[in-house]
Amino acid sequence: MTLRTARRSSLVDQVIDQLKGEIVAGAWAVGDKIPPEPVLSETLGVGRNTVREAVRALTHAGLLECRQGDGTYVRATSELSGAMRRRLRTAEILEILEVRRALEAEAARLAAARRTDADVAAIRRAQACCEEALASRDRTAFVEADLAFHTAVVEATHNRVMIDLYGDFREALRAGITASLDLLEHGDIEVPHSPIADAVVAGDAEGAERATHTCLEAVFRFLSGLPSG
Template sequence: MNISSKKSFSKVSHRKLVDEVLERLQEKIFSDEYAIGDRLPTEPQLMEELGVGRSTLRESIKILVHAGILEVRQGQGTRIVSLSMVQDSFEKRLQDANIDNVYEARNMLDKEVAMLAAKRRNEEDLLLLKGYLNKRKNALYEGSYLEYIDADIQFHLSIAKASKNQVLLDLYQSFVPVLRHILTQLILNTNNYQDNSVIHEKLFQAILNQNAEEAQTYAIQNLELK
């Protein structure tokens, strides 16, 4: 079955385009009309039906690919691989973990690396953190969500690196797949997504000022906005 045989997508209004396209695609995909294995219309068809450009459409498709909902294969187009908002392609342990347990574990990890980073960071660490912070802010403003997610993850990994504890860095890196999934789900839920750029900036300033207590405080506040 091909989605192109179904009712056409309606035109996108002048809201933030990526958000609107994500919403329209999800409405169509998660309707009762379609099944796993169905293919989306071709890229030119979708661009015409949604009334958007190639870059906006591809950004939206990639977000849904990261969420485990769509799959893009060269020469075979884009097809639906899941009709669930819960991705089933995590590494086994994180795949089965309760989300509250994940947040509890990350809470402990983020507090520790933030505290150590504030004490041990050097100038190179600060340059990396500031660079990723700026990329994160600019990507979110422009609606480039994949770049935003990557920059956010790299910002937190750089804090772990600044802790100068290789074991903690390795632990943090093991969380990257589930962090990417969580951020993707937050982006998909555009109505409830909260921009926490201010907290990230305060976290950076605490590390810059070598204030370990404030660094831990803002690390915790960041996780509370979920």
């Protein structure tokens, strides 16, 4: 860890900033259990009440989750991500897919115009992982591969705001994708990533946007009960 002794007057704010810094830097990943209160108190050189207030504030912000009798776990990497996770818990799957489609379609369009050789390589690697997960029918692996693929496309936009926004949305989206796959378990649904990758690599912005819509359309039709024609 990179925690350091707090020295200025606003100790609670300093501790909040340092704990948040550890989360953002990845020292504590989402799902990880953070050190207990006495350890944090000693490491930071502050009282346990100060640590307790900081943890309470980050819990309220949605970054941490206190589990009675177990400890405190990282729940999200930012306030926005935490807020979206709370909202998506009550959102309909179709609502989540609508937002996802809007973000990913625009990202694919921009990526086709801005991708670099390094971006192309990352997209192709992620595409291969998706195909491998589909072939093995490993749903858990597919969720992660699918997110990694679309993240690679988003990163190819080189739009920092979109990248950060999708990063926050991605954490909350994982549960939605898993829920969709649970419902689709007995359906014959194809999730075609190769047309998106091919269009982005070819610099075809309209084709990339169109392929992204198509990628989710079968899932939309299945979940909404619309006819496939």
